[in-house]
Amino acid sequence: xxxxxxxxxxxxxxxxxxxxxxxxxxxxxxxxxxxxxxxxxxxxxxxxxxxxxxxxxxxxxxxxxxxxxxxxxxxxxxxxxxxxxxxxxxxxxxxxxxxxxxxxxxxxxxxxxxxxxxxxxxxxxxxxxxxxxxxxxxxxxxxxxxxxxxxxxxxxxxxxxxxxxxxxxxxxxxxxxxxxxxxxxxxxxxxxxxxxxxxxxxxxxxxxxxxxxxxxxxxxxxxxxxxxxxxxxxxxxxxxxxxxxxxxxxxxxxxxxxxxxxxxxxxxxxxxxxxxxxxxxxxxxxxxxxxxxxxxxxxxxxxxxxxxxxxxxxxxxxxxxxxxxxxxxxxxxxxxxxxxxxxxxxxxxxxxxxxxxxxxxxxx
Amino acid sequence: xxxxxxxxxxxxxxxxxxxxxxxxxxxxxxxxxxxxxxxxxxxxxxxxxxxxxxxxxxxxxxxxxxxxxxxxxxxxxxxxxxxxxxxxxxxxxxxxxxxxxxxxxxxxxxxxxxxxxxxxxxxxxxxxxxxxxxxxxxxxxxxxxxxxxxxxxxxxxxxxxxxxxxxxxxxxxxxxxxxxxxxxxxxxxxxxxxxxxxxxxxxxxxxxxxxxxxxxxxxxxxxxxxxxxxxxxxxxxxxxxxxxxxxxxxxxxxxxxxxxxxxxxxxxxxxxxxxxxxxxxxxxxxxxxxxxxxxxxxxxxxxxxxxxxxxxxxxxxxxxxxxxxxxxxxxxxxxxxxx
Numbered sequence: 001x002x003x004x005x006x007x008x009x010x011x012x013x014x015x016x017x018x019x020x021x022x023x024x025x026x027x028x029x030x031x032x033x034x035x036x037x038x039x040x041x042x043x044x045x046x047x048x049x050x051x052x053x054x055x056x057x058x059x060x061x062x063x064x065x066x067x068x069x070x071x072x073x074x075x076x077x078x079x080x081x082x083x084x085x086x087x088x089x090x091x092x093x094x095x096x097x098x099x100x101x102x103x104x105x106x107x108x109x110x111x112x113x114x115x116x117x118x119x120x121x122x123x124x125x126x127x128x129x130x131x132x133x134x135x136x137x138x139x140x141x142x143x144x145x146x147x148x149x150x151x152x153x154x155x156x157x158x159x160x161x162x163x164x165x166x167x168x169x170x171x172x173x174x175x176x177x178x179x180x181x182x183x184x185x186x187x188x189x190x191x192x193x194x195x196x197x198x199x200x201x202x203x204x205x206x207x208x209x210x211x212x213x214x215x216x217x218x219x220x221x222x223x224x225x226x227x228x229x230x231x232x233x234x235x236x237x238x239x240x241x242x243x244x245x246x247x248x249x250x251x252x253x254x255x256x257x258x259x260x261x262x263x264x265x266x267x268x269x270x271x272x273x274x275x276x277x278x279x280x281x282x283x284x285x286x287x288x289x290x291x292x293x294x295x296x297x298x299x300x301x302x303x304x305x306x307x308x309x310x311x312x313x314x315x316x317x318x319x320x321x322x323x324x325x326x327x328x329x330x331x332x333x334x335x336x337x338x339x340x341x342x343x344x345x346x347x348x349x350x351x352x353x354x355x356x357x358x359x360x361x362x363x364x
Numbered sequence: 365x366x367x368x369x370x371x372x373x374x375x376x377x378x379x380x381x382x383x384x385x386x387x388x389x390x391x392x393x394x395x396x397x398x399x400x401x402x403x404x405x406x407x408x409x410x411x412x413x414x415x416x417x418x419x420x421x422x423x424x425x426x427x428x429x430x431x432x433x434x435x436x437x438x439x440x441x442x443x444x445x446x447x448x449x450x451x452x453x454x455x456x457x458x459x460x461x462x463x464x465x466x467x468x469x470x471x472x473x474x475x476x477x478x479x480x481x482x483x484x485x486x487x488x489x490x491x492x493x494x495x496x497x498x499x500x501x502x503x504x505x506x507x508x509x510x511x512x513x514x515x516x517x518x519x520x521x522x523x524x525x526x527x528x529x530x531x532x533x534x535x536x537x538x539x540x541x542x543x544x545x546x547x548x549x550x551x552x553x554x555x556x557x558x559x560x561x562x563x564x565x566x567x568x569x570x571x572x573x574x575x576x577x578x579x580x581x582x583x584x585x586x587x588x589x590x591x592x593x594x595x596x597x598x599x600x601x602x603x604x605x606x607x608x609x610x611x612x613x614x615x616x617x618x619x620x621x622x623x624x625x626x627x628x629x630x631x632x633x634x635x636x637x638x639x640x641x642x643x644x645x646x647x648x649x650x651x652x653x654x655x656x657x658x659x660x661x662x663x664x665x666x667x668x669x670x671x672x673x674x675x676x677x678x679x680x681x682x683x684x685x686x687x688x689x690x691x692x693x694x695x696x697x698x699x700x701x702x703x
Contacts, residue, residue: 004625010612013685042628048687110374119555119627225685342384352628362689 007224008047016229017052023236024054031239032058032188033232034181034325036174037195038065038353039223045362047225053232060187060325063177063281064195065353066142067094068323068346071279072311074141074170075100080306081137081168082113087304088131089115090124091139094351099344101312121146121153121167128157128165137300140167144201147171147289148263151270154291154298166300169291172276174198175206176287180278182214187325191235194220196227196251201267203259207247215245222251270295279347280320319346322355329359336360368392383590383694408450408585411520421456423447424515432479432509434553436545436563439512440482442637445567446588447516448490452569453584453640455526455576456518458490463497464513469504479510490567492516521576530582531603535671536649538642540571540656541664543592544620544631546638552623561619566638571661575640578655580648587641590694593632595641596669596679597693607679609669609691633694643671 024031035041041061044050050059063069079100082089089105096105096115109115114134118124121138128136140150150167157165174195182189194207199220207218217238221231231250238245249255267289276288291299316334321327329335329348339345341357348356378385395403402410409423425446432439444461451458463483467476487494541564549563568586575581587595592614600607616631624631638661644652649667656662674680679691 004621008684010685013687045689046683047685048683048689049685051687052685106376106378107374110376225683225687340384342378361692 004224007222007226009226013049013052013225013229016226016233017049020057020229020233020236021054023233023240024056027056027240030056030058031190031236032060033191033193033235034060034062034189035193035195036062036064036178037193037198038068038351039197040064040193040195040221040228041355041358042353043223043225044228045358047228049225049228052229057232057236060189061322061355061358062181062325063278063323064174065323065348065351065355066146066172067098067351068319068348068354069172069177069278069280070098070141070170070347071277072101072313073277073308074168075104076308076311077301077306078105078137078139078168079103079108080308081300081304082108082115084135084304084306086133087114087135087137088127089113089137089139090118090121090127091115092119092141093117094353095139095141097344097350098347099350101309121150122156124165125153125157125160125162128162132164134164135304136165137304138165138167140169140171143172143174143195143198144267145197147271148201148260148266151266154270154295155266157298158295163297165298166303167291167298168300169271169289171271171289172278173273173287173289175202175210176284177278177281178210179213180281180284180287181324182210182216184324189216189325190239191217191219193228193231193235194218194247196220196222196254199249199251199255199259201260201263203255204247204249204257205259211245211247217245218247220247220249220251220255222254227251278323280323314345317346319348319356322348329356332356381589381694383594407454409454409456409516409518411454411456419520421451421454421518421520422515423450424513425450426511426513428508428511429550430508431550431553432475434550434563435561436549437565437637438479438482439510440479441486441565443512443514444483444486444490444492444494445565445637447514448492448567448569449586449637449640451516451518452567452572453526453586454518454520455524455572455581455584456520457573458492458516458518458567458569460495461487461492461514461516463494464515465497465499466507466511466513467499467501468507468509469501471509476510479512486567490569521573524576524581526581526583528583528599528603531599531605531643531671532582532645533605533671533673534646535582535643536646536667537596537607537609537669537671538644538649538653538656538665538667539587539592539615540568540640540659540662541666542615542617542620543587543636543639544616544624544634546636547591547634548620548623548629557623559619559623561617561623564636564638566661568638568640568661571656571659572640574655574659575642575652578648578652580645580652581642582645583643585641587636587639589635591631591633591635592639592641593630593679593691594694596691599643600677600679603671604677606672606675606677607669608672608674608682609679610682611684613666613668615664615666632691646670
């Protein structure tokens, strides 16, 4: 087993797709499935699986791209830090092109700001040790998947007594966003394609309230074409057979029922759950992570002062609506005109996980 | 001419990454100004007007790579092979190249020695002579170790005219082997990842000469920056035809595919330094393929797709599972994803 090629089998894909299409015979109306993970958005387009499935299945992308749900104010804060002169911003690559109110980290870098792309938050500690006169600010953006890594980086920094490393925490939690979407009642969602990576950390339990309170089937699904097709089949079965909806786990080879307890403990040790602002969804209760008091000395916001510009949003950008699934990229007047991956107006056009970028790249 | 909007704009790294940003920059800042029939063809090397019964090809390229040594090559071998290959894909036999160095103050003499020795070896292997050069040293911090520029001259082979204008519906698209290795080898060396991926950096003339001898080659390009995807998009846009490729026929090694999977990169967009993409006549495709596979640099050659009348000006990839997706030009650098 190589765990890649086996999950990209053509015959099996077609077999499952046919079974799904058979299930839909006799079912009236459209079925909307929403994924809340940018990697799912990307995989679904990348593998072209929707072209195998009945047009009655609509695929909606939810707020699952970490860069996209990060509000302008966070980006503006990062930009303000990069202008201080004694700072080095460390970040995952996705962030540097995201436009803030008037600039982006990419532009700041060209104007002399120090911004380094890293692959693991731990690299920031090396940079901190090698640059004792500088303040290293890591942009902590991401969901339950990245938070444990950042937590363990903060713990290492504490252990090694590193005093010039800071985190600007913009971490967010996925289940509260799913609940918020359902509560808003603005869109019809018949089933959730639950995120594979996030679920590997949080397990199955956090989805129970969604099923119980809203009656929406939740299936945790992997990222290969066979995973996605098998998971969609599980969802369609639940929807068409109309038995009591439940949480199912297609991605058992990675996701355990109880999640990753070690990672959850790390999050719990370093972060507090707090209300957090999401692009498109607004301030959601208990949906973000802030650094605990015991680790305040690593909290960028508490330790580094800077002047943040007044937040400005592009009046025509529909990223917020696209993230909630209420609008499609095509509905935006800027899409593929003023806004392209080359000149992104909103964050959904930047990240390869962003809905607008995926539409632009694969479907244009 | 469209008015340039350059007020308050600066050069970004994405202006150099082989994507849309770079082509716009080149067009606005150079082509529109230098404007002449040789340049305007925008080929990998310029076919100069014939003198007597010989036609020369001329090309130039600068090499700025961090790190200067990487598995499978170094900036020296790259500077020779890159220029040799730009001539070769035009159907020109590379003969002479230049070597112009911009060196950062403080560079270890030992490093320079290794690099020029590597250039010597690469030029012998490629059967070209380095016949002229220039050396400049700049203050520490004003260059990153060493930058190399090479220019090259080659002679266009008789009766060979490679051009996108030759392309027809039904033509096949061939590549001489596995893709994505060079970009990832450099990246793993730079970022200290432990992989066994080696750059494919090598001179292509010998292979291309074999390919040309069979006839039927219509157009060639080396998929360096921007990868195979960018070359295919250019062919589709400029020929006006559609291109269909099959994911299952793309030669990608397991180590490249796993590594790019982890980083969220697409091997189709990753740079190669020893690959040629060729558009060939349908009836010649299998004989050319067999010839290629006999050559040491073409063992894993494969027919990856064809020119089609569907989806004009677009590249459509049939995925392994039989789904379809459009392959678009790379915009800016490929950036690793968050999760």
